[in-house]
Amino acid sequence: MNIAPVPSPVSRFPSIASTVPSIATHALTRKYGSHTALEDVTLSVEPGSVYALVGPNGAGKTTLIQLIMNLQAATSGTAEVLGVPSRQIRGAALNRIGYVSESQEIPDWMTIEIFLNYLRPFYPTWDRALEKQLLADFGLPLDRKLKHLSRGMRMKAAFIGALSYRPALLVLDEPFSGLDPLVRDELIQGLLDRIGETTLFLSSHDLAEIESFASHVGYLEEGRLLFSEEMTTLSDRFRQIEFQVDPASPLPPALPGAWMEFERSGSLVRFIHSQFGKEAEARAQIEEIFPTAGVAECAPMSLRSIFLANARTHRTQRGGLESGGNA
Amino acid sequence: MNQIVHIFRKDTRRFWLEILASFTALAIYVVHYPARWNGVQYPLPYRQLDDNWMMGVVVVAWWLLIARLIHAESLVGVNHFWLTRPYERKNLLAAKALFVGVWIYVPFAIAQMLVLTEAGFSPLGRASGWLSMLALYSGVFIVPLIAIAALTASFARMALAVFGSYLAAIACFWIANRSEVHAVSVYSHGYGTMVPYSHFFVVVMFAFVGGAAVVLLQYATRRVWLSRMLAVGLAVLGAGGALALSRMPQREVDRQYPAASSGVAGELQLAFAPKPSNPLMVGVWPNNVFITFPIDLSGVPEGAAVEVDNMQFSMDTADGQHWTSPWRQLNTTPFLPGTHAPSLPFILSRKDYERLKSVPVTLHVALAVTELRAGSATTATIANPNFPVSGFGVCSTQWEEQSQNFLLCRSEFGELPLTYVTAAFSNNSCSGLQPQPQPADMRTFAEWMGKAYADPIDASSDPVRLTFADSGAYDNRGHLHGTRGLALCPGTPAQFTHYDVVRRTRAYLTVPNFQLPLPEN
Numbered sequence: 001m002n003i004a005p006v007p008s009p010v011s012r013f014p015s016i017a018s019t020v021p022s023i024a025t026h027a028l029t030r031k032y033g034s035h036t037a038l039e040d041v042t043l044s045v046e047p048g049s050v051y052a053l054v055g056p057n058g059a060g061k062t063t064l065i066q067l068i069m070n071l072q073a074a075t076s077g078t079a080e081v082l083g084v085p086s087r088q089i090r091g092a093a094l095n096r097i098g099y100v101s102e103s104q105e106i107p108d109w110m111t112i113e114i115f116l117n118y119l120r121p122f123y124p125t126w127d128r129a130l131e132k133q134l135l136a137d138f139g140l141p142l143d144r145k146l147k148h149l150s151r152g153m154r155m156k157a158a159f160i161g162a163l164s165y166r167p168a169l170l171v172l173d174e175p176f177s178g179l180d181p182l183v184r185d186e187l188i189q190g191l192l193d194r195i196g197e198t199t200l201f202l203s204s205h206d207l208a209e210i211e212s213f214a215s216h217v218g219y220l221e222e223g224r225l226l227f228s229e230e231m232t233t234l235s236d237r238f239r240q241i242e243f244q245v246d247p248a249s250p251l252p253p254a255l256p257g258a259w260m261e262f263e264r265s266g267s268l269v270r271f272i273h274s275q276f277g278k279e280a281e282a283r284a285q286i287e288e289i290f291p292t293a294g295v296a297e298c299a300p301m302s303l304r305s306i307f308l309a310n311a312r313t314h315r316t317q318r319g320g321l322e323s324g325g326n327a
Numbered sequence: 328m329n330q331i332v333h334i335f336r337k338d339t340r341r342f343w344l345e346i347l348a349s350f351t352a353l354a355i356y357v358v359h360y361p362a363r364w365n366g367v368q369y370p371l372p373y374r375q376l377d378d379n380w381m382m383g384v385v386v387v388a389w390w391l392l393i394a395r396l397i398h399a400e401s402l403v404g405v406n407h408f409w410l411t412r413p414y415e416r417k418n419l420l421a422a423k424a425l426f427v428g429v430w431i432y433v434p435f436a437i438a439q440m441l442v443l444t445e446a447g448f449s450p451l452g453r454a455s456g457w458l459s460m461l462a463l464y465s466g467v468f469i470v471p472l473i474a475i476a477a478l479t480a481s482f483a484r485m486a487l488a489v490f491g492s493y494l495a496a497i498a499c500f501w502i503a504n505r506s507e508v509h510a511v512s513v514y515s516h517g518y519g520t521m522v523p524y525s526h527f528f529v530v531v532m533f534a535f536v537g538g539a540a541v542v543l544l545q546y547a548t549r550r551v552w553l554s555r556m557l558a559v560g561l562a563v564l565g566a567g568g569a570l571a572l573s574r575m576p577q578r579e580v581d582r583q584y585p586a587a588s589s590g591v592a593g594e595l596q597l598a599f600a601p602k603p604s605n606p607l608m609v610g611v612w613p614n615n616v617f618i619t620f621p622i623d624l625s626g627v628p629e630g631a632a633v634e635v636d637n638m639q640f641s642m643d644t645a646d647g648q649h650w651t652s653p654w655r656q657l658n659t660t661p662f663l664p665g666t667h668a669p670s671l672p673f674i675l676s677r678k679d680y681e682r683l684k685s686v687p688v689t690l691h692v693a694l695a696v697t698e699l700r701a702g703s704a705t706t707a708t709i710a711n712p713n714f715p716v717s718g719f720g721v722c723s724t725q726w727e728e729q730s731q732n733f734l735l736c737r738s739e740f741g742e743l744p745l746t747y748v749t750a751a752f753s754n755n756s757c758s759g760l761q762p763q764p765q766p767a768d769m770r771t772f773a774e775w776m777g778k779a780y781a782d783p784i785d786a787s788s789d790p791v792r793l794t795f796a797d798s799g800a801y802d803n804r805g806h807l808h809g810t811r812g813l814a815l816c817p818g819t820p821a822q823f824t825h826y827d828v829v830r831r832t833r834a835y836l837t838v839p840n841f842q843l844p845l846p847e848n
Contacts, residue, residue, distance in 0.1 A: 069410075069411055071410055090416070091413055097411070103406050104406050104407075105406050107408065118337055121330075122330070122412055122413045122414075123413065
């Protein structure tokens with residue numbers, strides 16, 4: 001039985017090959033009274049990409065996802081999902097969008113079999129073969145009630161319920177939170193198998209888990225999107241730089257804005273370059289500011305180090321602004 | 328449509344236990360209900376309470392079922408799995424409505440059909456009765472419960488909301504009653520004020536339509552606070568409207584009881600007639616004073632009767648002070664020519680009483696009366712356990728398997744038509760072996776049953792209404808005697824005389840130099 005509603009005009013999504021972004025937000029803002037949970041977030045998620053939204057707890061990741069999924073209304077700004085305004089994301093519009101969240105309530109009185117049997121008729125594109133394959137890959141017992149499953153198994157069941165209809169976009173809110181590494185790897189493998197046909201948009205505060213497969217990354221801090229770009233660009237842009245200088249040489253009155261977490265200890269100078277281009281250009285810039293500088297070492301950084309540096313810098317700047325404002 | 332059935336099947340599978348619980352409560356209700364007229368170990372008032380309690384259990388079972396049903400796809404919060412699935416909200420609402428229809432309304436209708444059949448009526452009953460009963464249950468229980476469930480996230484929160492609504496309703500009644508001496512209230516110490524039953528039905532219909540509007544808005548928009556504001560706004564509006572309706576008896580009297588210029592009421596004669604057997608009396612309470620005002624009523628022609636429905640008292644003093652009471656309902660049986668007139672009870676505040684008791688006043692009494700005329704008469708033979716009376720209902724003189732000197736009649740959906748019932752008493756063995764009384768010693772059962780004016784929309788919470796007539800025994804001179812040793816025996820013919828309404832009008836009495844009675848020490 002197919003019980004999916006007749007597609008409405010808004011559900012005629014562009015194909016994955018479309019140039020229409022899978023997700024596009026413009027100046028998206030959400031306020032709760034005087035508290036701003038999300039402020040002027042503008043981002044674009046390209047079809048076929050794996051976009052990781054990262055940031056510390058309370059940064060606004062879940063709020064952004066709920067606005068995109070039309071679970072909440074934005075205070076201002078707009079969002080489009082697969083070309084459809086987010087406020088219209090309901091009913092037939094959800095035929096091609098998958099959603100899994102760590103905090104989502106599922107009908108836990110159902111067995112896995114009943115759960116999948118219940119979901120299947122909602123989706124005209126449900127793929128029984130894929131469902132069986134995922135069941136086999138994840139090793140789930142069909143006759144167990146969801147409420148009797150471990151957290152990892154429940155998440156696997158939720159993944160099968162979200163992947164089996166081959167959604168054009170899969171939105172995941174902290175999908176791996178609290179899972180053991182084995183389950184996490186299994187789920188990530190399940191996602192990797194879908195890359196190409198499904199755009200993935202996932203949030204996480206664990207950088208290591210998404211570093212291996214995300215193609216794009218956005219960083220949220222206190223409701224503001226500090227950057228949103230390709231992973232390769234991001235990796236290329238950041239370098240940990242170290243060099244020696246004459247200990248007696250004075251510090252220049254101003255340092256370039258792209259230099260983060262600048263510190264000097266005796267003759268050793270260390271900072272993070274956030275707009276690193278070519279190594280020769282960076283060295284030339286260093287020699288210009290520190291004429292006595294020795295040969296600078298430019299080391300690539302892990303995603304985790306980049307985000308920690310950004311977080312610390314942002315908080316330091318904010319602290320400076322607040323203390324300046326209070327003064 | 329398929330999505331509707333799909334969700335319905337899921338819910339049915341999920342809530343079979345709750346469905347079973349509501350069926351069990353209904354089954355107990357159906358089995359227990361005929362005890363109302365078959366007789367069990369409790370006296371009638373307690374039995375009535377017992378039956379109401381049973382229906383209360385059914386309603387609580389529905390509440391549980393509705394809460395679980397609506398909260399399965401909760402409309403409050405953002406973490407429910409259905410919100411990110413291709414549910415069409417109109418289909419979701421339709422699936423819930425289908426569930427309520429199939430598992431609440433249909434079993435309820437079947438249960439009431441069984442009750443009607445058991446009571447000796449057609450299971451289909453009267454269409455208007457069915458409609459009013461279903462509207463009553465929908466407006467008072469089912470739709471408001473669905474609305475509250477749609478606005479809450481859990482059973483605990485829903486219970487709080489229901490409890491809060493209940494307290495608010497009590498507060499409304501309290502407000503209505505607070506100034507009952509000076510204004511009109513819904514209840515007033517047994518003397519109901521004139522609140523037409525249809526007004527209550529208007530409130531019920533308002534709850535039904537308002538609840539439905541909240542449900543539709545919430546399912547359409549899922550904007551919880553907007554829907555909650557609408558619900559609270561409608562509740563305040565409904566409560567205010569109900570209070571306003573309960574305080575407009577003067578207009579109702581003007582509309583329903585126009586002053587007579589001529590006719591039967593013009594021949595009605597009222598007189599202030601204190602007698603040793605019917606004296607002017609006063610009861611003084613801390614805040615209120617209750618006065619029993621004896622009247623004599625004459626001028627009712629043969630073949631007619633007069634029912635005093637409402638009364639209003641007012642007093643004027645020589646120095647210009649004025650006091651007037653609200654219109655109050657008087658629950659008495661109609662007056663036949665030559666029968667005793669009642670005492671009229673009226674209430675005034677202690678403060679007004681103290682102000683007026685020491686001066687002579689001009690007392691004005693206005694009565695809103697219904698003129699009645701004897702219509703068709705049916706003779707039915709009393710039989711055990713029941714005997715049908717054409718155009719009336721099904722009656723019984725049995726209770727707890729013993730014949731008694733009363734008549735217990737049941738009607739379907741609403742009150743019996745106003746009927747004067749007479750029958751000859753026999754000795755209570757009903758065996759026919761004992762000698763029957765001589766004609767001079769014959770005693771007659773004579774009692775009014777039913778209502779002259781059935782409300783156009785007589786909403787009923789029960790499909791079968793019971794009317795109990797416990798007459799005294801009249802001798803052939805019209806004097807009243809006790810019924811000890813007497814019974815209405817099988818085989819005795821009973822005459823049921825239907826009284827038709829001729830019109831509604833008013834009658835007045837003015838008593839100059841009236842002195843408010845003083846309490847006896």
